[in-house]
Amino acid sequence: AQKVTQAQTEISVVEKEDVTLDCVYETRDTTYYLFWYKQPPSGELVFLIRRNSFDEQNEISGRYSWNFQKSTSSFNFTITASQVVDSAVYFCALRGGAGNMLTFGGGTRLMVKP
Amino acid sequence: EAGVAQSPRYKIIEKRQSVAFWCNPISGHATLYWYQQILGQGPKLLIQFQNNGVVDDSQLPKDRFSAERLKGVDSTLKIQPAKLEDSAVYLCASSLEQAKSEKLFFGSGTQLSVL
Numbered sequence: 001a002q003k004v005t006q007a008q009t010e011i012s013v014v015e016k017e018d019v020t021l022d023c024v025y026e027t028r029d030t031t032y033y034l035f036w037y038k039q040p041p042s043g044e045l046v047f048l049i050r051r052n053s054f055d056e057q058n059e060i061s062g063r064y065s066w067n068f069q070k071s072t073s074s075f076n077f078t079i080t081a082s083q084v085v086d087s088a089v090y091f092c093a094l095r096g097g098a099g100n101m102l103t104f105g106g107g108t109r110l111m112v113k114p
Numbered sequence: 115e116a117g118v119a120q121s122p123r124y125k126i127i128e129k130r131q132s133v134a135f136w137c138n139p140i141s142g143h144a145t146l147y148w149y150q151q152i153l154g155q156g157p158k159l160l161i162q163f164q165n166n167g168v169v170d171d172s173q174l175p176k177d178r179f180s181a182e183r184l185k186g187v188d189s190t191l192k193i194q195p196a197k198l199e200d201s202a203v204y205l206c207a208s209s210l211e212q213a214k215s216e217k218l219f220f221g222s223g224t225q226l227s228v229l
Contacts, residue, residue, distance in 0.1 A: 004156075033214045043203060045157070045220040052215065091156055099170040100214045102147075104156035 002027040004094050004105035012111045013082050021077045021108045023092030029053075032096030034068065034075045039089040039107070048090075051075065082112045116140065118221035120206050126227045132194040135224045139187070139208030145169075147218065148181055148191050149205040157205055163189065164212050196228045 003026040013019045025034065036048040049059065051068050059066045063080045079086055092105045119138040127133050139146050145164050149157035160179065162169040166186040174181070178197070183189040193200055203223040209216040 006156075009154075031214065035217065037220075042222065043225075044222045045205065045207075045218075047217045047219070050215065050217055093156075095214045095216075099162060100212050100216075101159055101162065101170060102218055103159070106154075106156045 002029070002032075002094050002097050002101075002103050004092050004103055006092055006105035006108050008108045009106065010109045010111070012113065015084060015112055015114050016081050018078060018080050019082050019110065019112075021079075021090050021092075021110065023075045023077065023105060025073050025075065025092070025094045025105075027094060027096050029096040032094060035093040035095065035102070036066070036075075036077050037091045037093060037104075039091060041088070045091070048077075079110075082110075084112050084114055086110060087112045118206055118208055118219055120204075120221035120224055122224055123222065124225050124227075126229065127196055128229050129198055130195040132192065133196055133226065134190055134192045135204050135206075135226075137189045137191070137206030137221060139189075139206070140219055143208035143210055143219075144186075145209045145212040145216070146183055146189050147207040147209075148189070149207065151203045151205055151223070153202070160191070162212070169212060193226075196226075198228050201226055201228045 005024045032053045034051045037045045065078045067076045089107045095102045148160045151157040160174045161171040163183045181191045205223045207218040207220045
């Protein structure tokens with residue numbers, strides 16, 4: 001069985017602060033993929049990033065960066081200089097196992113205040 | 115490129131009534147998924163189709179939920195009879211294939227309220 005845990009249910013920051021969203025996962029697979037999705041108030045889940053289990057290089061995309069550490073089974077997401085438009089619920093997800101199911105964590109609600 | 119289409123956007127029913135949701139995936143996507151998202155939780159997979167065959171329906175409450183994808187394109191999810199605890203957003207998603215690397219594209223969902 002696979003499992004994704006996002007311990008932070010809600011985070012509130014002031015605009016321009018940096019914020020890190022934590023994600024810890026469990027799986028027996030040796031090959032798997034990790035994802036982050038953003039869910040704005042409109043409700044549609046928007047893909048942000050995908051990372052395979054063999055690639056531990058950190059990735060940066062504009063104000064977003066991701067830190068994958070296989071040794072601690074973590075795939076954390078950092079937003080630098082947060083903006084009000086970053087306010088949303090963010091989900092970490094793991095794809096693997098029988099049928100290559102995509103399993104989501106419980107999500108972290110990020111509120112960025114002006 | 116058109117995204118995943120879902121209808122209706124909202125539905126309010128009374129318990130013990132029936133309801134159906136429709137999904138049209140992105141053109142050419144072989145894999146289709148139905149997820150249930152209860153308020154404040156992450157989406158939970160109900161059923162996964164590869165073309166018109168079921169890949170996984172282990173978390174589908176089969177005594178009341180059913181889903182079909184007869185021609186391998188659009189899909190319908192039905193609840194009969196509905197219970198109060200079925201109140202949730204039902205998300206449809208699709209991907210090109212079911213490989214681990216494939217990202218899912220989601221529709222806007224159907225918000226169901228069971229009174």
